[in-house]
Amino acid sequence: MEIQQRTHRAQKTAPILKIREAGFEDYDQITALQIAYQRPARSYEEWEHVWAHNPAYLSAGSAWPKGWVVERADGTIVGYLGNIPLFYELAGQRLLTAVAHAWVVDANYRPYSLALLDLYFSQKNVDLFLNATVGPAGRDSFNVSQSPRVPVGDWERSVFSITNRQGFLAAWLGEKARPFIKPLRFGLAGALAVVQAFSLPTVPTNGVGHAFRLCKNIDSRFDDFWKCLRKNNPSLLLAVRNREALEWHFKFPLRRDQVWILTAGTDAITAYAIFLRYDSPAAGLTRMRLIDFQSLDGGTALLAPMLKWAIERCRREGIHMIENIGFHPKKMKIISQLCPYGRKLPCWMYFYKTPHQGLAEKLADPNAWYPSQFDSDASL
Ligand SMILES: CC(C)(COP(=O)(O)OP(=O)(O)OC[C@H]1O[C@@H](n2cnc3c(N)ncnc32)[C@H](O)[C@@H]1OP(=O)(O)O)[C@@H](O)C(=O)NCCC(=O)NCCS
Structure with missing residues (x-):
């Protein structure tokens, strides 16, 4: 309702512009706009x-709008x-989900x-709207569009481990990494304290004995893993993670x-962890x-050894660092032991948000969620 009011006000105060579906041919202009707003x-x-x-x-099918432009x-x-x-998927049902991406005006x-x-929230054929990369500029709008917060995971805080203290300190001295440094509360402690603070204990090596395999491509074992994962977790909302979806997601x-x-696992995969490079040039x-x-057994025994490996x-x-956001508290507890720093x-x-009453009721239950950075466009 509030959205309609604001749009209506806009039409009174600004010249009427055309809003139309975006096409691949709009790439140059859309990219220029992203760059102009430091996106x-x-x-x-890739686009x-x-x-x-x-x-x-x-x-x-082609009826799906790739987005809209003004x-x-x-x-x-x-x-x-x-x-x-x-x-x-949830309870054996496939849900067509829409993610609002790279919003800029x-x-x-x-x-x-x-x-x-x-326009995004008005799509009729969509079962679920999921948005995991909402920034400060979009927060109020998602609030007025009556999108509840995902009820599991702390999506307002990251925990991290410093893995290259010289590089991390250099970024600090360059004053570009303030958002990471401030929460550490070492600001005025002096160089000695800083060096001590970053002298983290060596990561224990237990877990290295596990038969981990680093995959250079996504093979058919991932299809078998996904079939078991979805069968074992019918009451969890899960992004489809079959071979095709993973290949698309991580192609570049x-x-x-x-x-x-x-x-983990020899012939068949019993668990996996995925780590993605995510530099912050702005913070250096x-x-x-x-x-x-x-993991197929739903356990977290291999999480620590895999994180230690990374x-x-x-x-x-x-x-410089390894960072984690938004995991289920049961995973976050383990992650935090290896990643002792946090930032807000x-x-x-x-x-x-979902237009379906039954689905809304299911998703109001935190037990339906097992979120990660694989969700929505968090790692796209
Ligand atoms: C995203 C966008 C289209 C939203 O437009 P909008 O709904 O008209 O919202 P506004 O731009 O007016 O911003 C809403 C609020 O967020 C604040 N805000 C905007 N950008 C911000 C930022 N980078 N950091 C912190 N706050 C920000 C605004 O000051 C405003 O606060 P106010 O209502 O107290 O004045 C527009 O802000 C934009 O194009 N931003 C640049 C691209 C961007 O950041 N995209 C990420 C979207 S999550």
Whole structure:
């Protein structure tokens, strides 16, 4: 309702612009707009891949809008909201899910931003709206659109381990990494205290004996794993993680060697952890992020050894830190033992909404959630 009021006000105060569906041909203008507002930009090949090879998009068909643009009469694009389809499952039912992605509107045309969001939430064929990358600029709008917070995981805080203290300190001295440093409360403690603070104990080596395998590609074992995972967890909302979905999700990070997919088990996979490179050029930091951890028995015994493996590798490769956001408290408890630092994020990041009453009731139950950074567009 509030969205409609704001859109209506916008039409009174600003010239009427055209809002239309986005197409691949809009790439140059959309990318220019992202760059103008310091948002991450992708190559054309990567941007097109989000839809062109997305299993959910291919199944939904060309009726699925890739997003919407606000266009001036002279053809200039002044606003964009991407619309990514994903498949989720709950209780054996497949849910067509929509993710609002890379929302940006030129500051001169901001009254149109909610019109874009309104189009996104008005889609009739969508079962679930999931948004795990909401920033401070979008928080209020997601609130007025009556999207509840995902009820599991702390999506307003990250925990991390420093894996290259010289590099981390250099970023600090360059004053670019303040958001990471401030919560550490070492600000005035002096160089000696800083060195002591960052002299973390060596990661214990137990767990290295596990038969972990680093996968360079996603093979058919992942299909078998997914079949068991979904069968074992009918009451959990899970993003589809079959081979096709994983190949699509991680195609470019795999190509660039920016993702570590670690599996346990010899012939069949019994558990996996996925870590993704997630640098912050603005903060001058190189980072890895734990994206997903799944095990067939639902246990967390292999989480610590897998995380230790990644921490050691970050240390060897000089990556500054490894960071974790939003996991179920049972996983976060283990992660926090290895990642002792924390920082508050600018705002709560993960919201959902569904038009179906029955599904809304199921999702109001925290036991239906097992979130991770694989969800929504958090690692896309
Ligand atoms: C996202 C966007 C389209 C939303 O437009 P909008 O609904 O008209 O909202 P506004 O731009 O007016 O911002 C809403 C609020 O967030 C605040 N805000 C905007 N950007 C912010 C930022 N980077 N950090 C902190 N707060 C921010 C605004 O000051 C405003 O607060 P106020 O209501 O107290 O004045 C628009 O802010 C934008 O294009 N931003 C740049 C791209 C971006 O950040 N995208 C991420 C979306 S999650």
